[in-house]
Every structure is written in C-alpha cells, then in structure tokens.
Amino acid sequence: MIKKAIAVMTSGGDAPGMNAAARAVVRTALHEGVDVYGIHNGYKGMIGDDIEQLNSRSVSDLIQRGGTFLGTARSKEFKTPEGRKKGFENLQKRGIEGLVIIGGDGSLTGGSLMSKEFGIPIVGLPGTIDNDVWGTDYTIGADTAANTIVEAINKLRDTASAHRRIMIVEVMGHKSGWLAMTTGIAGGAEYVLVPEVKFDLDDMCHELKDAYERGKRYSIIVVAEGACDAIGLGTVVEEKTGIDTRVSVLGHIQRGGSPTVEDRMKASMLGEKAALAIISGVTNVVFGFDAGKVVSINLFEAVNNKKTLDPELVRLARMLA
Numbered sequence: 001m002i003k004k005a006i007a008v009m010t011s012g013g014d015a016p017g018m019n020a021a022a023r024a025v026v027r028t029a030l031h032e033g034v035d036v037y038g039i040h041n042g043y044k045g046m047i048g049d050d051i052e053q054l055n056s057r058s059v060s061d062l063i064q065r066g067g068t069f070l071g072t073a074r075s076k077e078f079k080t081p082e083g084r085k086k087g088f089e090n091l092q093k094r095g096i097e098g099l100v101i102i103g104g105d106g107s108l109t110g111g112s113l114m115s116k117e118f119g120i121p122i123v124g125l126p127g128t129i130d131n132d133v134w135g136t137d138y139t140i141g142a143d144t145a146a147n148t149i150v151e152a153i154n155k156l157r158d159t160a161s162a163h164r165r166i167m168i169v170e171v172m173g174h175k176s177g178w179l180a181m182t183t184g185i186a187g188g189a190e191y192v193l194v195p196e197v198k199f200d201l202d203d204m205c206h207e208l209k210d211a212y213e214r215g216k217r218y219s220i221i222v223v224a225e226g227a228c229d230a231i232g233l234g235t236v237v238e239e240k241t242g243i244d245t246r247v248s249v250l251g252h253i254q255r256g257g258s259p260t261v262e263d264r265m266k267a268s269m270l271g272e273k274a275a276l277a278i279i280s281g282v283t284n285v286v287f288g289f290d291a292g293k294v295v296s297i298n299l300f301e302a303v304n305n306k307k308t309l310d311p312e313l314v315r316l317a318r319m320l321a
C-alpha cells in the first residue's frame with residue numbers, strides 16, 4: 001500500500017494518448033491523496049534527476065494533444081545496472097514508492113529490471129503505435145496512428161488512380177506488422193508486406209501486370225518498414241511490371257496528431273486503473289485490453305513473450321485484396 005508518492009513517466013517512442021494516460025494517473029492519485037511526480041524524458045530523465053512534482057493543473061489542456069508533455073527518450077545508460085541504480089536513487093530520495101511506466105516493450109523491460117533489482121512497485125501501461133505488446137490487443141496510440149495512415153492511403157488512391165500507378169506506402173513497424181496489416185485492410189490495399197510473413201516478389205509483380213492488362217487502374221501496396229526497403233521495392237516492382245510506380249514513406253507523421261476518441265478513452269481508463277492499482281499495493285502488472293475489457297497481465301510475462309500477428313488479419317487482407 002502506497003502512502004506518500006508515486007511517479008509517472010513515458011518512455012520509448014511517443015504515442016498519441018500518452019498524455020491522456022498520464023493525466024488520468026495524476027488526477028486519480030491526487031484524488032486518492034497521494035503525491036505524484038512526473039519524470040521527464042523517460043529513463044534518461046530518471047537518471048538525470050529531471051523529476052518534478054505535478055498537480056491537477058499540470059495536466060490540464062492535454063487530453064487532446066499528441067506527443068507527451070513529460071517528454072520521452074530511449075536511454076542506453078538505463079540498460080546498465082549502474083544507470084538503473086542512479087535512477088532508482090533519484091526516486092528514493094523523493095520518497096517515491098511506486099512507478100507507472102507508459103511505453104512499449106523496451107520501456108516495460110526497463111521497469112521489470114528495476115522491480116527485480118530494487119523491489120520498487122511497477123505498473124506498466126502499453127504505449128506504442130506498433131501494437132506489439134504481449135497480452136493486450138490494444139496499445140495506446142495505435143488507433144490514432146492507424147487512422148493517420150488510412151487518411152494518407154485515401155489521398156494516395158486519388159493520385160494513383162489518376163495516373164494508373166502502383167502506389168507503395170511504407171508505414172512504421174520494424175518487427176511488427178500490425179499497423180501495416182490493419183491499415184492495409186482498412187485502406188483496401190492489394191498487398192500488405194509485413195516482417196512476419198514471407199512474400200514472393202515475382203508472384204506479386206506477375207499478378208499486378210496481369211491485373212493492369214485486364215484494365216485495373218491502380219494498386220496500393222502497404223509495406224511495414226521491417227518487411228523490406230520500400231524505395232528499393234518500388235524500383236524492382238516498376239522494372240518487373242513496367243507499370244509506373246511511386247513510393248511514399250509516411251515516417252513520423254504517423255506518430256503525431258490529436259488522439260482519436262478510442263485512444264483518449266482507453267488511455268484514460270488504463271491510467272485510472274494503473275494509479276488505483278499501484279496505490280493499493282499491486283505491482284509487476286501491465287494493464288491492457290482484451291476483447292474490449294481492461295485486463296491485467298504479469299509484467300514479466302509481458303516482456304518475455306513476443307506478440308504474434310493475428311493470422312486472421314493476414315487471411316482477411318488476402319481475401320479482400
């Protein structure tokens with residue numbers, strides 16, 4: 001049971017809705033009579049003692065904003081035991097008794113190490129546009145990013161159709177194809193290339209050529225960044241098909257923007273849950289969603305398992321292409 005203070009931080013790649021989650025953590029803890037500290041710039045700020053006490057007003061005018069008001073970073077130093085010790089001491093000296101971490105796989109792994117090494121209570125919230133945290137079918141920010149991508153695909157369709165082109169769209173996801181698969185289906189793509197599934201380039205080019213010869217006006221190929229080099233793919237596809245091909249790399253546009261209603265709602269629900277849980281003495285859990293309901297996942301299981309791409313999505317993308 002926590003009596004005095006908790007801290008909240010965002011870590012790794014930012015994701016729309018992180019603000020809504022942190023806001024919910026802060027307001028819930030204050031409502032429960034517990035002080036809240038905000039750690040700036042993730043583990044980097046924890047090590048550098050960039051920590052400030054927050055009040056209810058610190059989190060006003062935030063629910064609609066993308067990014068994270070706390071700042072975020074990827075820290076190499078925190079991967080060392082010395083770095084983690086430094087970070088922990090900065091929490092200890094303020095009387096911080098528990099930590100809520102909002103971030104992806106790597107960030108939650110950092111929390112699991114702190115828990116093991118120092119016994120500090122940790123509650124994690126999955127925050128990443130990649131939707132690749134094990135045990136939850138939802139991560140904060142993935143819905144907003146998916147909507148941003150689909151909006152871009154809609155626009156690319158117009159110009160692809162006007163010129164009878166093949167349009168290749170590269171989306172984020174080094175190891176995870178969730179964003180590509182979901183937006184490929186929602187954007188009506190002909191092909192979706194993801195790191196988890198092998199694809200046959202010759203077959204794809206052959207089918208494309210054939211379809212254009214039969215009158216097809218344009219095609220959309222969504223490529224996860226980890227599947228292959230999209231620019232190189234564009235050159236090869238154009239060579240093999242003889243069809244005018246263009247490549248759009250969406251890049252960090254996908255990470256920004258005002259969170260969708262889904263991200264605001266779910267992040268708020270998770271933030272409240274995280275604060276109540278940690279204050280009541282719960283530790284080593286990640287809160288996520290399963291079939292629309294908040295679920296609690298063991299932190300160590302979450303970081304030691306790899307989420308796989310739902311084969312149903314792969315099947316559906318193929319079926320509807």
Ligand code: F6P
Pocket residue numbers: 013104128129130172173174225255
């Ligand atoms: O993990 C989230 C993510 O957006 C990945 O999809 C992407 O590969 C990576 O972060 C990019 O990281 P950075 O902003 O550090 O280049």
